[in-house]
Amino acid sequence: MQSLFAGTSPSKNEVDAALNLLRAENRILELVARGAPLPEILETIARAAEQFASENVLCSILLLEERTGRLLHGAAPSLPASYNQAIHGVQIGQDVGTCGKAAFLNQIIETPDISSDPAWVPFRELALSHGLRAAFSLPIVSSAGKVLGTLGIYFREPATAGEHTRETVQLLGRTAAIAIERKQAERDNALFQQQIENLYRTGLALAGERDLKKIVQEATDAARELCGAQFGAFFYNVIDARGESYMLYTLSGVDPAKFANFPMPRNTEVFAPTFNGEGVVRSGNIRKDPRYGKNAPRKGMPDGHVPVTSYLAVPVVSRTGAVLGGLFFGHSEPDVFDEKAERLVSSVAAQAAVAIDNSQLHDSLVRQLQVHEEIQQRLNIAQRTARLATWEWDMRTDRIHFTPGAAEIFARGLSEMTKVQDWLEQIHPSDRPEIESKLRVSREQGLDYTSEYRVMRDDGQFHWIHGRGHVILDESGQPLRLVGISMDITERKKSEHALRQTEKLAATGRLAATIAHEINNPLEAVTNYIYLAKSDPQLPHHVKLQLEVADQELGRITHIAQQTLGFYRDTSGPVEVNVSDSLSNILKLYERRMSYRNLTVQRDESPGLFVRALQGELRQVLSNLVANAIDASEDGGTIRVRARKTSHNNQGHAFIRFTVADFGHGIPAPARHKIFSPFFTTKAEVGTGLGLWVTKGLVEKHGGSIRFRSAQGQRSGTVFSVSLPADGSGLENFRR
Amino acid sequence: VLIVDDEALIADSICEILNRNGFEATAAYSGCSAIEVAQASCPNVVMTDVLMPRINGVQAAVAIREACPDARILLFSGQAATADILQRARVAGHEFELLPKPIHPVKLIEKLRS
Numbered sequence: 001m002q003s004l005f006a007g008t009s010p011s012k013n014e015v016d017a018a019l020n021l022l023r024a025e026n027r028i029l030e031l032v033a034r035g036a037p038l039p040e041i042l043e044t045i046a047r048a049a050e051q052f053a054s055e056n057v058l059c060s061i062l063l064l065e066e067r068t069g070r071l072l073h074g075a076a077p078s079l080p081a082s083y084n085q086a087i088h089g090v091q092i093g094q095d096v097g098t099c100g101k102a103a104f105l106n107q108i109i110e111t112p113d114i115s116s117d118p119a120w121v122p123f124r125e126l127a128l129s130h131g132l133r134a135a136f137s138l139p140i141v142s143s144a145g146k147v148l149g150t151l152g153i154y155f156r157e158p159a160t161a162g163e164h165t166r167e168t169v170q171l172l173g174r175t176a177a178i179a180i181e182r183k184q185a186e187r188d189n190a191l192f193q194q195q196i197e198n199l200y201r202t203g204l205a206l207a208g209e210r211d212l213k214k215i216v217q218e219a220t221d222a223a224r225e226l227c228g229a230q231f232g233a234f235f236y237n238v239i240d241a242r243g244e245s246y247m248l249y250t251l252s253g254v255d256p257a258k259f260a261n262f263p264m265p266r267n268t269e270v271f272a273p274t275f276n277g278e279g280v281v282r283s284g285n286i287r288k289d290p291r292y293g294k295n296a297p298r299k300g301m302p303d304g305h306v307p308v309t310s311y312l313a314v315p316v317v318s319r320t321g322a323v324l325g326g327l328f329f330g331h332s333e334p335d336v337f338d339e340k341a342e343r344l345v346s347s348v349a350a351q352a353a354v355a356i357d358n359s360q361l362h363d364s365l366v367r368q369l370q371v372h373e374e375i376q377q378r379l380n381i382a383q384r385t386a387r388l389a390t391w392e393w394d395m396r397t398d399r400i401h402f403t404p405g406a407a408e409i410f411a412r413g414l415s416e417m418t419k420v421q422d423w424l425e426q427i428h429p430s431d432r433p434e435i436e437s438k439l440r441v442s443r444e445q446g447l448d449y450t451s452e453y454r455v456m457r458d459d460g461q462f463h464w465i466h467g468r469g470h471v472i473l474d475e476s477g478q479p480l481r482l483v484g485i486s487m488d489i490t491e492r493k494k495s496e497h498a499l500r501q502t503e504k505l506a507a508t509g510r511l512a513a514t515i516a517h518e519i520n521n522p523l524e525a526v527t528n529y530i531y532l533a534k535s536d537p538q539l540p541h542h543v544k545l546q547l548e549v550a551d552q553e554l555g556r557i558t559h560i561a562q563q564t565l566g567f568y569r570d571t572s573g574p575v576e577v578n579v580s581d582s583l584s585n586i587l588k589l590y591e592r593r594m595s596y597r598n599l600t601v602q603r604d605e606s607p608g609l610f611v612r613a614l615q616g617e618l619r620q621v622l623s624n625l626v627a628n629a630i631d632a633s634e635d636g637g638t639i640r641v642r643a644r645k646t647s648h649n650n651q652g653h654a655f656i657r658f659t660v661a662d663f664g665h666g667i668p669a670p671a672r673h674k675i676f677s678p679f680f681t682t683k684a685e686v687g688t689g690l691g692l693w694v695t696k697g698l699v700e701k702h703g704g705s706i707r708f709r710s711a712q713g714q715r716s717g718t719v720f721s722v723s724l725p726a727d728g729s730g731l732e733n734f735r736r
Numbered sequence: 737v738l739i740v741d742d743e744a745l746i747a748d749s750i751c752e753i754l755n756r757n758g759f760e761a762t763a764a765y766s767g768c769s770a771i772e773v774a775q776a777s778c779p780n781v782v783m784t785d786v787l788m789p790r791i792n793g794v795q796a797a798v799a800i801r802e803a804c805p806d807a808r809i810l811l812f813s814g815q816a817a818t819a820d821i822l823q824r825a826r827v828a829g830h831e832f833e834l835l836p837k838p839i840h841p842v843k844l845i846e847k848l849r850s
Contacts, residue, residue, distance in 0.1 A: 520814025521743055524838035528749035531841040535756065558838050561814075 017052065021168060024048040028175050038183045042075035042176065049153060049172050050078060053165040057153040058132070060084075061140075061176060064092065064103050064149050067335060071103060074149055083130045087123075095119045097127075099150040102137035106147050108166075111135040113158040127154075136161040138173045140180060148180045195226055199347055206355035210362050212238070213250070219352035220252040220327065223314075226348065227341035229253065229329035231306045235265060235275075236316065236325030236356070247325075254306055262302055268295045274313040274326035282342050284335035286311035310336035314349045316356070324356050380404050387488035393420060393469075394481055395443050402486075409465060409488045411457050428454035428462060435467075439482075446471045446479040452489070464493045519561060527554050574728045577618055579609035579643045579656060586623045587641070590630060598636045605643040611656040612728030617698045624691045625660040625720050632664030632718060645726065654726040655704070661719040666712035675708070695722075703730010737761040737848070738777075740770040740784035740796060750783070753841045759848065767791025771799045778804040781848060783835070786813035786821055794825045797832055810847075812837045 028048065031041045046059040053059075061074035073088040090096055092104040101119050102109040111117045112134050114127050127133075137152035151173045153161065161169070202222035209215045216234045224232035232252035237245050247264050265271045269291035273281050283289045286308060293300040301308065308330030316324045327349050329337065383389055383405035393400045400420050407413050411426045420439070427435055431453035442449045449469040454462040469484025533539070534547035587594075587601055594601065611618070629639045640661040647654050667675060667682065674680045676696045699706045704724035711717060724730070737759050741747040747763040754761035762779070764770040767788055774782060782800050786793035797809045811822070814837035822834065835847065 520837050521746065524814070525743070525745045525749060527838050527840060528746065528753060532749060532752055532756075555840065558840070 017164075021048070021052045021171065024052065025171065025175050028172075028179070032179045032182055035186075038179065039075060041179045043077050045151070045172050045176050045179070046075045046077055049151065049169055052168045052172075053153060054162045055155060055159065055165055057155060057161075057165070060087070060099065060150075060152045060154065062087070062099050062103070062150045062152070063180065064147050066146070071099060071150065079154070080130055083126065083132075086126055095121065097123050098135035098137040099152045102139045102150050102152070103147050106139050106141065108139070109137050110160055111137075112160050115158075131156055133157050134159045136166070136169065138169050140173050140177045142177055142181050148177055148184075151176055195344055198222060198226055199344065199351075202348055203351045206351050207358075209355060210359050212236075212356065212359050212363075215352060215355045215359060216248075216250045216325075217252070219316075219348050219355070220250055223327055223345045223348040224252045224329060226344040227312060227329055227337055229310075229312065229331050229336070229341075231308065231330040233259075233328045234316075234325060234352075235328065237323070239360075258304065258306070262305070266295065270311075271313070271326075274315045274328070275323060277315040277317045277321070277323035279315070280342055280346060281311065281313045282337055283311045284337075285309050286330075306330060307332045309334045312337040312341060312345060314342070314345045316349045316353045318353055318357050320357075324353055327352070384408050388485060389487075390483070390485050391469075392481055392483045395479055406486065409463070409486055410455055426455045428456060430454075442469065442471050442482050443479055446473055446477070449482060449484065461490075463488055463490045465489065515561075519557075523554065523558055523561065527551070527558070530554065574612050574614050574731050576610045577613050577615055579611055579658075580605050580607070582615075582618060583622065583641060583643065586619060586626055589623060590626055593630060594639075597630065597633070599630060599633055600638045602638060602640045603642075604640070606645060609643055609645060609656060611724055611726050612731075613702055613724060614731070617701070618724075621695050621698050621722060622658065622660075624695045625658075625722070628691065628720070629660050629662035629664075629718075632662045634664060637663050646723065653729060655723045656726050657721055657723045659719055659721040661717060663717040666716040666718055667708075667710040668712065672708075672710060676706075699724065701731070702728070737781045737783065738764060738770060738773055738779040740764045740767070740782065740788075740793065742766060742785060742788040746785070750841075750844070754845070754848070757845050767793065767796035770796045771803070774800040774807070775803045779807060781808045781810065783810040783812060783848075785837075786811050792821060794821045794830070794832070798825065798828075798830055801830070809833070810835055812839060814838065 025048070028041060028044050031044060042061045046061055049059040050057055058076070058078040060076040060079055062071040063074045064070075065072055069092050070089050071087070071092055073084050076084050087097075087099075090100055092100045094101060094104060095118060096104065097120055098109045098111045098117075109119075111120065114120045114124060114133055114135060120127060127135075132154040134155035134157065135152055136155075137150045139147045140149045140151055142148050151169055153165070153169060199222075202218065205218050205222075206215055209218065216236055220232045220234040223229075231254045233249055233254070234252075235247055235249045238248050239245050249259075249264070251259055265275075267275055270281065270286065270289070273279055286292055287300070289311075310331035310333060312329040314327045316326060318324050327345055329345065331337070380403065383403055387405070387408055389403050389406035389409055391400055391402045391406065398419055398421075400417065400423060402410075402414055402417055404414060406417065410417065410423070412422060417423050424432060424436065435451055435453055438449050438451055441447050448471060449467070451467045453465055453467070455465055457463050466487045466489045467484060469482040471479045472481040472483060474480045530547055530551050534544050534551065539547070583603065583605065587603075626639070626641070633639060640659070642657075642659045642661075644657050644659075645654055646657050671680075671682060675682075676692050680693075696706050699722050702724045704722060706720065706722045708718060708720045710719075737754055739747045739750045739754070739761055740763075741750075742765055744763070744765050747765060751761040751763045762773060762777075764773050767784075768791055770782070770784060771791070773779075782797065782804075784793040784796055788796075791799075793811050793813070797811060800807060801809060810833045812835035822832070825832065835844070839847075
């Protein structure tokens, strides 16, 4: 301003003009302060320039588009619209008129005669045809020294600007700079506000999202909008349920169909920094980047790819350092992404990383929970199947906690057993004191606990339970808890009992067999001598009678001995026995006895049956049944003998079933459960009570079973059926 | 009839029973002497115990059958091990009648007369 008054004695006119100019500038600054639109402010400036210049001038304010270096129309109220339109968008340069040159060189340019100035060559006709002959242009420069635009004046005659005009234009140029800078700041501010808001909204949206697909879409859309990209993509790694990693992508601003046929990006030089998490790649023109186009076969983007020139790629890195993926953005124009865009996208990438981390954490927690639940369920099933429960007794609170399997073992449900007393009450009264004392020992001395006891169940049966517990001590060594298991061992107890019974029987059988064998020889001798004695003709009659009785009693001993173990007891191995032949042989043995009693045999066998068995023992089994049937039958009765192949157990083994049926009086009900016991007989005069006991033993030795049905009264009779494995497999378990 | 048993009590008593019932019975007390007697006199019937020391009843019976092909040979035994010996003989092609021990004299006589 000082320069306006630089002369020694300014005229009153000059002072008035200067004051008016200052007033005009004040009005302009007021407009700026009020936030008036930029075109209105610029037009006011242009009019002021025209008004306060010493010469008759036409003013033109042009704005420089920084990114492209083009001059855009700002204000030129006195210039014809056709001229303004022609100038709008012109690229600045050394030879682009006065304003283009001023903006390009960032210095004041004067063109005293447009018609002869080389810088005007391209626009000379345009200018001259609009009556413009000379020009003066001042770059409008920001406080930071950046060219924002130009303030130019045209003369209608070849001329140069006088000093006053220059000073006026310079003053107004600074004012214009303030106005433009202020407007740009406002715009930047608004944009920044908008971006901050977007970023914040994106952050909120991402933080609340657990669905990976939605997270990546949200992040891609938000980042694309923030950085002003035309195209966006998010390539991300996914880990499937088997722990294998693969890559998916989502797009923004591109028709997904256009990408469907492209392969996944490879780790090329352009992509590597992103997929390796090394850093941001930002390029004004990726096609000119030295890293671009290095990889065969395409050497760059595949055909049909969206036209990417500006390129921005930001890795998405988890807080653990693992690369989750990358955000990629493109624009068909060059130099679209600036540092700010990079920062914004990086910020979204960081938010996306946290969201993906959280989503994966959430997923893995859910998976872990599912696995945990599954394990727990399996454990419960396993415990139930094993009739087992685990428990924990807190000694301080006296609370006891059982796993669900306990409901299967004890009489009470889980909810009815919360205190130790609840559990103790179910225990058999005779066993309870012992358990109580063992628990006391555990509680007082910290000793582990083992017990077997009985529990009365709802079915009225006592179940045997085996319990074990381990004491957990606190830091001072005081017993704190007792943890352990309870197992239903009823089945084991039963089979132990059965085994003992079986062993007892086997031992008895062996003893009997040994005795019987040892007495056979002396029996023979005694029998012979009694026979000889009683056939002595000089024997007194009563002695003869006594010897007769002795002979009969000896006969009984012989019978018992032979039945106990069988004369034909086999020590040879099993052989294939023809069922039909075997039955014929046995029935032949009894032919005479049956014909004496007038008994009929009905035979019914499937042809070609074979059974692998110890021949002598099979014969003894069948002859015992036939002999019993003969004894049970009325004179003139019928005996039915059948043999069939069956497969009556679930392992699919074939069995041969023999049935021998009589139509006698049947077995009295009270006797039925005792018929297989040794020394039990219904034939007091002739029976030894050993036949069926031995028979059952032999059948079971073959891995078979023996059953019977008996009825009394009308349609009375007894049917015995014996099933033996056809292949003799039952004998494999039997070794003498 | 030749009765063979390593227990003399049994061999002798059977001989006496048979002799009283119209048979002509001789006793031998081992497999060896049984074979000698048989080779010398070729009896109609030989009845031998199975379990005897050195030469058992089945071996004796096989030898006697060779010497006297027409002789009827009966084995008698009250021992479980008999089955094994008999089975082996059967495999070698020798079938013999088997009588249980003890056997009542009345039944024995019945058997011999049949």
